[in-house]
Every structure is written in C-alpha cells, then in structure tokens.
Amino acid sequence: MSAFNNQEHDHNRRYSELARKWLKGTLTPEEEREYNDWYDSVSDDKEIKMEPDFAASRQQLKRRIFVKISRIADLHRPALSIQKRKKLYFAAASVVLLFIAISFYRYSSSKDSMQDPETLTESPYFKNDIAPGVNKAILTLSNGRKITLDDSTSGMLADEGGARIVKSGKDGVTYEEGKGAVTVVNNTVTTPRGSQYRLTLPDGTKVWLNASSSITFPTLFQTRERAVKVSGEAYFEVAKNAAQPFIVSVGNMQVSVLGTHFNVNAYADENTIRTTLLEGSVKIIETFTQHGRIIVPGEQSRLDKMGNISVEKVNTEEIIAWKDGFFRFHRTDIATLMRQISRWYNVDVQYEGAPAKDLFTGTVPRTLPLSELLMVLQHANIRFKIEGNKLTVLSL
Numbered sequence: 001m002s003a004f005n006n007q008e009h010d011h012n013r014r015y016s017e018l019a020r021k022w023l024k025g026t027l028t029p030e031e032e033r034e035y036n037d038w039y040d041s042v043s044d045d046k047e048i049k050m051e052p053d054f055a056a057s058r059q060q061l062k063r064r065i066f067v068k069i070s071r072i073a074d075l076h077r078p079a080l081s082i083q084k085r086k087k088l089y090f091a092a093a094s095v096v097l098l099f100i101a102i103s104f105y106r107y108s109s110s111k112d113s114m115q116d117p118e119t120l121t122e123s124p125y126f127k128n129d130i131a132p133g134v135n136k137a138i139l140t141l142s143n144g145r146k147i148t149l150d151d152s153t154s155g156m157l158a159d160e161g162g163a164r165i166v167k168s169g170k171d172g173v174t175y176e177e178g179k180g181a182v183t184v185v186n187n188t189v190t191t192p193r194g195s196q197y198r199l200t201l202p203d204g205t206k207v208w209l210n211a212s213s214s215i216t217f218p219t220l221f222q223t224r225e226r227a228v229k230v231s232g233e234a235y236f237e238v239a240k241n242a243a244q245p246f247i248v249s250v251g252n253m254q255v256s257v258l259g260t261h262f263n264v265n266a267y268a269d270e271n272t273i274r275t276t277l278l279e280g281s282v283k284i285i286e287t288f289t290q291h292g293r294i295i296v297p298g299e300q301s302r303l304d305k306m307g308n309i310s311v312e313k314v315n316t317e318e319i320i321a322w323k324d325g326f327f328r329f330h331r332t333d334i335a336t337l338m339r340q341i342s343r344w345y346n347v348d349v350q351y352e353g354a355p356a357k358d359l360f361t362g363t364v365p366r367t368l369p370l371s372e373l374l375m376v377l378q379h380a381n382i383r384f385k386i387e388g389n390k391l392t393v394l395s396l
Helices: 003-024 029-041 058-075 094-103 334-345 370-378
Strands: 134-140 146-150 155-160 163-167 173-177 186-191 195-200 206-209 213-218 226-237 246-250 253-257 261-266 272-279 282-286 292-295 299-304 309-313 326-333 348-351 359-365 383-387 390-394
Touching (some): 003 029, 146 155, 186 195, 246 261, 253 261, 253 272, 272 282, 282 299, 292 299, 292 309, 326 334, 334 390, 359 370, 370 383
Parallel strands (some): 134 195, 348 390
Antiparallel strands (some): 134 146, 186 213, 195 206, 206 226, 213 226, 226 261, 253 282, 261 272, 272 299, 282 292, 299 309, 326 359, 383 390
C-alpha cells in the first residue's frame, strides 16, 4: 500500500471514529470543530470510505441516522404556548444526512442483507414490523365481478358499458371509449386500508385514491353531468368541459366543478368533510338545505355533521402531501395522526390511557416501515407497542 493510500486510510478511520462519536453525542468541542472542518472540505462528488464497523448495513445506517436526527430535533424544539406542545422536524439535519450519505462505504448486496442488530423489532415492545402501504385497489364491475389492481396487473382487464378498461404499467387504470351502441353501467374502485391507487375516468379526469377510499362512476359520461360518488379521500384533476359539469357526491355534500384540481377528505371517522381547492373554482353544496359556498384556490371548506359550512385559508401542499408520498403534519393532535397511520399501515390503534395533548408539526415519508415512523414519534416522548396488526399508544 502506498504512503498516500495509508494516509487516506488513516483519515477515513479517524472520521469514522468522529462520526460514531457524533451519533453517540460524545464529541468534545475540539473534535466537533475538527469534524465540521473536515465535512466543509469534502466535495459533493467525493466518496469517503468509512470503516466497516461504522454500520453493518444500509438498513442499520438508516435507523441510526433517524434516531440522531430525531434527537437533534427534540433538543432544538422551539418553545410554544402554555399548552404542552411539541414540534417534530424530520428534515432539520439535512446537512448531517448528506454527510453520512457521502461518507457511507458501499457494501455488497450480501452485506446489505445482514440482520440489523439495532432493529426496533428486537425491542420487547415491537413484536414485529409493518410495511408501508402499496399501490393496490379492487375494481368491482357492474355484474359484481372483482378484479385486483396492483403494480403487477397490466393489459386489457375488461370491456363493458361501452368502455375498454386498460391497465398500463404503474400508471393505474384507464377507461377508454369503445365502439357501438351500449348500455352505460357503474363501476367502483376501492382501496383497502394499507393501499392507494390512481385511475383515469372516461372523460380524462385523473383521480388519486388514498387508503380506505372508493369512487363509483359510469363507464361513459353520457348525461348532462359527469357524476361520481366518493368515500374516504380522493384528489381530482378534472378534465375541462364547460358543457358538462363534474359533480362529486360525498355524504350529504356535493362538489360542483367544470375543470379544476381539488382534494376531498370525507372519512367517516373524521368530524368534518373537507374540500381543498388548488386550481379553478368549485361550489360546495349541502344536499339537505341546498346551502352552498364557492371556494377559490388556497381555501378549504369544512362541512360539519350539523350541515354548517365554514371556509378558511390552508397550506394546500400539506393537504395533498399524501398523494406525493408524505405525511405532513401541522399542529396535528395524536388522535388525528394515528387515524392516518391506521389507514396507511393497516393497523388497529388503541390507547393505554388518555391520548397525549401534544401537537405535531413535520414531514415524514410514507415509504417508511412503521417502526421507523414510530422512532421519530418516540423521541417526542410517546411510546408504542406493535403486536400483529395492533398498535398500542402507551401511557407515560
């Protein structure tokens, strides 16, 4: 080995040691300055080989980064009002994450398959882990036949009601107009808990269904209105057609649009039906009283169980984060947060004692296994237990 290679090896060993101490929080002030100076000197395209015992696998490394970032977020949590509240910042230490990413030695695939000794599932409170949701839905045809839709499904699925139902790759199901005289029928696409799905309606409207949701629609839109029925949560990008309004019925509410982008959240276990507008204009109508409100982009209407409609300004990126693969919380209470987790991870949530009063703000990928999401929350002084598909929020 040349003198240059020996020197590089010594440097890598030294910074592996400093990185390990950083993870443990045991850096001295002098070591912290040395560590930061070295990081500042590393170019983005340079690969730094860390010692093999720094992390046995990428899975272990990812968990260790998660724990450290969560601890940093907790230490730097800003003071809030008298009511006990915590802010949860997942991306606060992106520079640290970048450093680890460029520093990690690239192991072989066999090394990556090693068991992670620090995995949460070794904890007595985590009997198993639970994978995140997937792209999956059930298509119910007019005759009751059910077709499972997932990433492995492709090609021509059915031909009914004047439409050809086609699945292409990972782009979801598309309804294409067929030929000849037909009798239009209704189809339903349903996403179970732990799944989401995208489809294109006969008029070209694109629909994203969140977990535990459904949409019922005709195979062709041949009447004066393009009418569909929704439960759960759905995001729409409606094809423009001024001569044929698009009507979404959900519970005791209708949303009337011509061509627009909006999100409807109408889960039965939520207190209100929330409609959020990103583009265009929509009218919200309470079906019993016919009372209506028009909302504009950046606004959200809320219809309560008494039939009252209120409107407020919201962060639309937060509302549709689920469609883009994220949980995004803003002053969210633990019960609301757990309802989202229950739907996406297909778990039953129960509480040991009264739920905490804390409020959470932050962004977390929906691609994480449940244990890694809980790691973040546990550093906000909330404890959990996983057993089978049951998630218990423990009292402190």
